[in-house]
Amino acid sequence: IISPSSNHTFYSHKSFPKSSMTSSPKSISDPHSIDSTLLQNLVHDSLVWSSLHGLVVGDRNVERSGLVPGVGLVHAPIALLPNSFPEVQWNQACELAPIFNELVDRVSLDGKFLQDTLSRTKKVDVFTSRLLDIHSQMLQIGKKEDIRLGLHRSDYMLDEKTNLLLQIELNTISCSFSGLGCLVSKLHRSLLSHYGKPLGLDSQKVPINDSASKFADALAKAWTEYSNPSAVVMVVVQPGERNMYDQHWLSSTLKERYPFSHNPELINTHNVTSIRKTLAEIDAQGKILSDGTLQVDGETVAVIYFRAGYAPTDYPSESEWKARLLIEESSAIKCPSISYHLTGTKKVQQELAKPSVLERFLENKDDIAKLRKCFAGLWSLDDSDAVKNAIQEPGAYVMKPQREGGGNNIYGDDVKETLLRLQKEGSEEEAAYILMQRIFPTVFPTVLVRDGICYKEHAVSELGIFSAYLRNKDMVISNEQCGYLMRTKVSSSNEGGVAAGFAVLDSLYLT
Numbered sequence: 058i059i060s061p062s063s064n065h066t067f068y069s070h071k072s073f074p075k076s077s078m079t080s081s082p083k084s085i086s087d088p089h090s091i092d093s094t095l096l097q098n099l100v101h102d103s104l105v106w107s108s109l110h111g112l113v114v115g116d117r118n119v120e121r122s123g124l125v126p127g128v129g130l131v132h133a134p135i136a137l138l139p140n141s142f143p144e145v146q147w148n149q150a151c152e153l154a155p156i157f158n159e160l161v162d163r164v165s166l167d168g169k170f171l172q173d174t175l176s177r178t179k180k181v182d183v184f185t186s187r188l189l190d191i192h193s194q195m196l197q198i199g200k201k202e203d204i205r206l207g208l209h210r211s212d213y214m215l216d217e218k219t220n221l222l223l224q225i226e227l228n229t230i231s232c233s234f235s236g237l238g239c240l241v242s243k244l245h246r247s248l249l250s251h252y253g254k255p256l257g258l259d260s261q262k263v264p265i266n267d268s269a270s271k272f273a274d275a276l277a278k279a280w281t282e283y284s285n286p287s288a289v290v291m292v293v294v295q296p297g298e299r300n301m302y303d304q305h306w307l308s309s310t311l312k313e314r315y316p317f318s319h320n321p322e323l324i325n326t327h328n329v330t331s332i333r334k335t336l337a338e339i340d341a342q343g344k345i346l347s348d349g350t351l352q353v354d355g356e357t358v359a360v361i362y363f364r365a366g367y368a369p370t371d372y373p374s375e376s377e378w379k380a381r382l383l384i385e386e387s388s389a390i391k392c393p394s395i396s397y398h399l400t401g402t403k404k405v406q407q408e409l410a411k412p413s414v415l416e417r418f419l420e421n422k423d424d425i426a427k428l429r430k431c432f433a434g435l436w437s438l439d440d441s442d443a444v445k446n447a448i449q450e451p452g453a454y455v456m457k458p459q460r461e462g463g464g465n466n467i468y469g470d471d472v473k474e475t476l477l478r479l480q481k482e483g484s485e486e487e488a489a490y491i492l493m494q495r496i497f498p499t500v501f502p503t504v505l506v507r508d509g510i511c512y513k514e515h516a517v518s519e520l521g522i523f524s525a526y527l528r529n530k531d532m533v534i535s536n537e538q539c540g541y542l543m544r545t546k547v548s549s550s551n552e553g554g555v556a557a558g559f560a561v562l563d564s565l566y567l568t
């Protein structure tokens with residue numbers, strides 16, 4: 058079963074050969090030296106734990122796994138043990154969460170800034186252009202969103218050379234893994250509470266992660282602000298969704314947790330029901346009443362939570378765009394609104410990194426300094442010096458289109474080829490991209506478990522901090538960090554991405 062040549066080992070509980078090795082790792086940074094019997098027990102227990110606790114995804118080998126719940130489940134790809142992470146940068150990442158929330162809200166209110174920042178992208182990127190059209194239609198009718206809900210995730214990498222915590226991006230739409238991320242922390246705490254001794258590790262060093270309940274709380278509070286007990290939360294989903302359990306964790310927490318919430322003002326609310334609809338279904342079944350109320354399939358919608366609609370592939374026809382517009386025109390609480398969605402684009406990220414731009418949106422000098430400290434190098438392709446440097450040293454840069462969902466970035470020599478092509482064509486297409494400093498996190502040995510097979514790999518990690526912002530007119534009801542997601546991917550992979558099949562779900566071990 059354990060072929061010494063490859064480091065791929067298939068486990069089934071019956072066939073764990075006794076191992077002669079008895080060495081235990083020096084510390085968490087050396088999981089490759091874990092005694093093989095101990096390793097097999099860890100893997101076995103993690104697979105059982107994941108299956109029993111809903112740390113699962115749809116199996117891409119089972120075609121109905123994204124369509125029918127309970128069919129074709131497989132444990133989520135995970136790192137067997139948490140990745141060590143310095144406490145100082147952990148605290149820094151947590152502290153940034155409410156500041157980024159406030160920034161997003163302020164920027165989202167500046168319609169002109171959003172339209173101007175994206176005006177040249179609009180000419181060359183049809184998808185972004187369609188989003189901007191909806192945004193400008195809302196500006197024209199003077200649409201106001203009094204109640205605003207943001208469920209964000211700010212992703213960071215720890216740059217090995219400088220030890221700086223640098224932001225990769227700020228996601229303001231369809232942030233995945235608030236449902237599953239917290240389960241990985243629970244899994245790791247459970248494994249370390251059983252095997253801490255032989256591993257020489259302390260389960261208390263894995264920070265408590267309440268991402269699912271915090272996001273469900275924020276959705277429930279927004280639902281309460283809408284003040285219609287018979288209204289529902291509508292989750293906008295893709296027609297096939299293998300990550301549905303990550304989404305169901307939020308919906309089932311909403312349904313089961315309320316009205317038995319510890320939160321006094323929610324204690325006697327009706328249970329919060331969620332419905333799942335695709336954009337096409339919303340176009341077919343949705344309508345707006347004279348008072349702006351959105352009704353879909355006869356249900357009044359209080360909150361619209363997007364887990365689709367962030368990529369061009371989510372709009373295969375005009376029907377989906379009509380649904381997006383209907384949602385924006387309604388009085389339902391959007392998560393995110395079109396303004397929050399546009400505020401999370403990479404072009405806006407790059408614009409906000411320019412000198413004195415943050416000062417347009419925030420007053421507190423300390424907060425501004427804290428944000429700036431985590432900005433990596435970000436340039437538009439108008440910056441001829443940056444373009445020249447990137448052509449000379451393409452490996453030090455990442456080129457990004459205005460896309461979400463993974464798999465869209467340009468790395469290495471492709472950066473050089475693309476820049477030279479754009480220069481030769483002299484087209485406006487340059488405005489579709491941004492240039493970003495490539496961040497090189499520490500490569501560390503780890504053990505990944507995917508489809509019941511454990512792999513000893515060398516990997517890099519990316520820390521995502523979830524945060525929620527809920528505001529009703531001048532009152533900020535929530536502005537807090539909501540747990541975290543650690544993603545770990547083999548160091549040879551440029552892109553990463555759990556759904557894309559490169560990264561696994563991880564947690565962190567404070568050092």
Ligand SMILES: Nc1ncnc2c1ncn2[C@@H]1O[C@H](COP(=O)(O)OP(=O)(O)O)[C@@H](O)[C@H]1O
Nearest residue numbers: 226455460461462463464493494495496552553
């Ligand atoms: N500046 C960077 N340095 C190193 N890796 C990066 C950088 N920017 C992105 N990546 C890698 O590419 C992945 C996707 O990039 P990201 O900006 O998050 O796009 P998306 O919105 O598609 O997730 C990240 O998860 C990370 O693995």
Ligand SMILES: N[C@H](CCC(=O)N[C@@H](CS)C(=O)NCCC(=O)O)C(=O)O
Nearest residue numbers: 230231232233300364461462554555556
């Ligand atoms: N299937 C959809 C996926 C939604 C999605 O791709 N979200 C982006 C931010 S926009 C994201 O969080 N990417 C990190 C997840 C990864 O690493 O695979 C869902 O789960 O609702």
Ligand SMILES: [Mg+2]
Nearest residue numbers: 212226462463
């Ligand atoms: Mg990303």
